[in-house]
Amino acid sequence: MSNAIEGWLAAHARTLDTLDPGAPHEDLEPLREVLRDVRIVGLGESTHGTREFFRLKHRVLKFLVRDMGCTALAMEAGESAARAVDAYVCHGVGDPVRLITRLGFWTWRTEEMLDIVEWMRAHNRGVPADRRVRFVGIDPQLAADSVAAVGSYLGQVAPERAADMAELEVLARARPGTGPDPEQRLLHRAQAVAGFLDGNRAKFAELTSPEAVAEAVEHARILCRAADLVTRSLDPGSPQDNVFGVRDRYMAEAVVRLVAGGGDGGTEGPVALWAHNGHIAKGVYGNGVPALGSHLRARFGDGYYALGLLFGKGSFRARSAGRTQGPGVRHRIGTSLRCVEGRLAAAVPGNYYVDLRAADPSSEGARWLREPSAQRSFGAAVPRLTYRFHIAPLTPAEDYDGLAFVSRSTCSRPLPDLDPEKP
Template sequence: METGIKDLARPVEASAIMELLPARPRVLALGEPTHGEDALLELRNALFRQLVEEEGYRTIALESDCLRALTVDAYVASGEGSLDDVMKRGFSHDWGGSRANRELVCWMREFNAERPTDDHVRFAGMDGPLEITGAESPRQALTALHDYLTAHVDAELLPCTADRLDDLLGTDALWTNQAAMTDPSQSIGRTPEARELRLLADDMVTLLETQAPHLAVVSSPGDRDRAHLYGRTAVGLLRYHSWMADTSSARMARLLATRDEMMAGNLLALASRGPVLVYAHNSHMQRDKSAMRMWGHPKVEWWSAGALVSTRLGDQYAHVAAALGAMRHQGVDTPPSDTVEGILHSLAEPQYVIAAAQLDAVARDIRAVPRVSPYFGYAPLDPSHLPRIDGVVYVRDVPHD
């Protein structure tokens, strides 16, 4: 089998990635099969540095809270704040403690330090203010959007006062109650107050659009971009909380789809300003439907952010999926030879990149089957997805950090 792929493998370099694609995509996604492994994140860092320096990408987006990421972006742009505080406050999912994420932020700051503002590489979060255990209060997004509008449009055009917003929002702990994730009756997402907040959020986003010519004169592009980010996030969070209160069988599918729609909205907004590099789980970046089981529910399917963005951008979207062979500290041993990873593992190279179409041809010849993972946190590549992936980066062994 090695003979079938050894001539197809290339070093994991920016040039090898770009050779897989017809042109430089506006959104280039590198997907990971598992979270939290610094060996994969260090490979991401090296590849992203090359893509920034050689291919002109100037935005790096990670699967992290889009609002928290504003703190990181301010730091890499101007050095605002201390690195320790930025790593603590600027990431969700506890990923600020990652050595590789810290190294990425440091490199971005160094890259920008001696460059003009219009040549800076920017940092962004593609995810909403969400965790697998729940969602944040919409307070930050709603109040920030209201503050922006208050500063720039006539008061009579605003749909409510700041005090009214505060009254409707109530106590943040009610919004962040983690019990609501598994018990819809614990959610406040469909109370009269929450329903009114959804209408007000919609009215404020509409005001952003209808006042666009005026706002373009009186505020900076950066301020307008942030206002739209606050608007997208407020609407998405309120929608997410509403589905947390749902008791139908479609509840989990709606929640997962809503999260990825928020991710897609953020990526499309970033892409409207220039080419974007994004790193997230393959399940969020693939063009095929995503699926998972959780908390005893039957398998849930939904369209990922990658599928949504790809539908909008066509060949201006590319997905390069990372795959791994062994991760023994998590019980993942040498892959079976009749899986995609088994094909890739037959080559002794520690890591390489290969065109997914070429890998698909080999997989079809041997009738490859999906790999079964003993570790719930690792998702192997599905052979049926290869025709809709642009490339595969293979890491033979992931060591314990």
């Protein structure tokens, strides 16, 4: 590392005094100016199983809510099951542990996520309804709650149409790319159910309530997105239209609806977006797949801020490739000078964050921000032996607007497994 690069990082880094979500947040105050005109704050992570990432995001979320007027957390989690978590944080309905368990992803079944959900509930108890912070899922896959909700509602208002749900029951458990559907029968069936409910809003509102029919319509729309995603191709040769490209596009559209209002209620303050670094980045990932963040950057410009989260060394939780059950196991990794993490660890000790938008592109110290590099990238599952070599291409200032660096990673802490059949 040149002295200029090290000097630039040392000058621009802002030390994180602690990762404790309950601590004062004076060290986050510089973010107030950085995020002043931002509508969406993307909070990334290079692993889904790092305890420190959960805790840092919890701290940042509290800061955004209390000091910046944030009223929504948009999660890379099933939008179907997340509606029940939202009911809990807004109204106290249900058991939070069981609701988190139903989110569809083992990565969120952690003590750290429970702490976040419980804090959101505690915050919402003491504020007016228009200042409550919502919990919103943005991923349309694994729509079990929507299958149950739409089936139950049709049973009340139009039992003769309940049979329409038989074909859609596969959406409760099917993963994206399950199988091609050239005639799009599954999607057409879901669209027919959604159209039927939407077209009879006034009639069904009299039989139940406007709120009940609106909820059923929204669940039916989730089924439409799930049906489309499930039957998309895994072919990497069509990055715009394969499973990966369509999933990120749908997640971006969910965030846009949340910000703009749409049919699901809007939010006045900034939205906190929680997803993997690959999703929140402003460019492409994998085989040229446009990332969720690239759609948001195109829509909101500088109103979208992508904060990538990286770590130096330590351990994290992930499933071994091929395993479909269990909370993941511990994986260890040391500092690598082949990746940008090694540069960040060497430049500034401890935990910190840096605003990449503050870089003077003409300075020697900031030149590395616009040069191709590499970063670690671990998903929910990793190979048993070769995971240490998992890296992804990176051009720091093109992919992110800021970086948060944690010097040591430890494993997230799983909740009790209430439903071992859940993936």
